[in-house]
Amino acid sequence: MALSATTPSRYRRELIEIRQLLLEMGGLAEEGLGTAVDALLEREDVPRERADAMEDEINRLEHRIDEQCLMVLALHQPVASELRFVAMAMKITTDLERIGDLAKNLARRSQHLLAHEEFALPGEIPRMSRAVREMIAGALDAFVERDVERAEAVIERDDEVDDLHWQLYRRLSAEMESGATPVPVGLRLVNVVKDLERAADHATNIAEGVVYLVRGRERPADR
Numbered sequence: 001m002a003l004s005a006t007t008p009s010r011y012r013r014e015l016i017e018i019r020q021l022l023l024e025m026g027g028l029a030e031e032g033l034g035t036a037v038d039a040l041l042e043r044e045d046v047p048r049e050r051a052d053a054m055e056d057e058i059n060r061l062e063h064r065i066d067e068q069c070l071m072v073l074a075l076h077q078p079v080a081s082e083l084r085f086v087a088m089a090m091k092i093t094t095d096l097e098r099i100g101d102l103a104k105n106l107a108r109r110s111q112h113l114l115a116h117e118e119f120a121l122p123g124e125i126p127r128m129s130r131a132v133r134e135m136i137a138g139a140l141d142a143f144v145e146r147d148v149e150r151a152e153a154v155i156e157r158d159d160e161v162d163d164l165h166w167q168l169y170r171r172l173s174a175e176m177e178s179g180a181t182p183v184p185v186g187l188r189l190v191n192v193v194k195d196l197e198r199a200a201d202h203a204t205n206i207a208e209g210v211v212y213l214v215r216g217r218e219r220p221a222d223r
Contacts, residue, residue: 032103058100
């Protein structure tokens with residue numbers, strides 16, 4: 001977000017506050033997802049109170065950011081890059097809030113899976129989770145730095161996550177059909193994979209927003 005020297009000080013403070021709140025919200029969403037995935041990988045429970053508290057704080061930040069954006073629109077009528085920033089901020093909150101919801105889903109699914117003493121965790125899941133977490137972190141870094149190249153890298157990596165999603169879906173479906181993986185376990189693992197794939201989609205949305213913020217136009221659909 002570039003602010004000119006003539007931008008009124010109150011207006012500058014309000015835009016900077018929106019940026020800081022977005023980073024705080026993004027950090028919580030990334031942490032929540034990471035905590036849930038680590039619990040599954042390390043076979044440790046995530047306390048329900050912790051997952052609920054993180055989701056509540058993410059929701060609180062979403063409302064605060066939206067209110068701040070609406071106030072800026074009403075009082076200052078931003079134009080050009082500052083208007084794009086405010087529009088993108090309101091869109092990012094939706095993606096981050098949904099990542100927070102997916103993190104809570106993952107924590108719940110991990111808890112259910114841990115109730116089964118024996119289950120094999122496909123090796124692609126740790127790889128997929130690392131890719132998704134790196135995408136979220138990369139999208140937030142691209143936003144902070146207004147770095148289009150980093151945003152493009154996040155967008156391109158979505159194909160890797162999609163490929164892993166379908167590999168795991170086919171593998172788990174075959175294992176459930178053959179009896180190698182119990183159906184209750186297999187279905188929960190399928191849902192874990194789906195949650196990760198959706199989180200990657202939201203990271204991609206944020207990265208595409210960075211491209212729009214910097215360039216002032218949508219990324220070409222065929223790229």
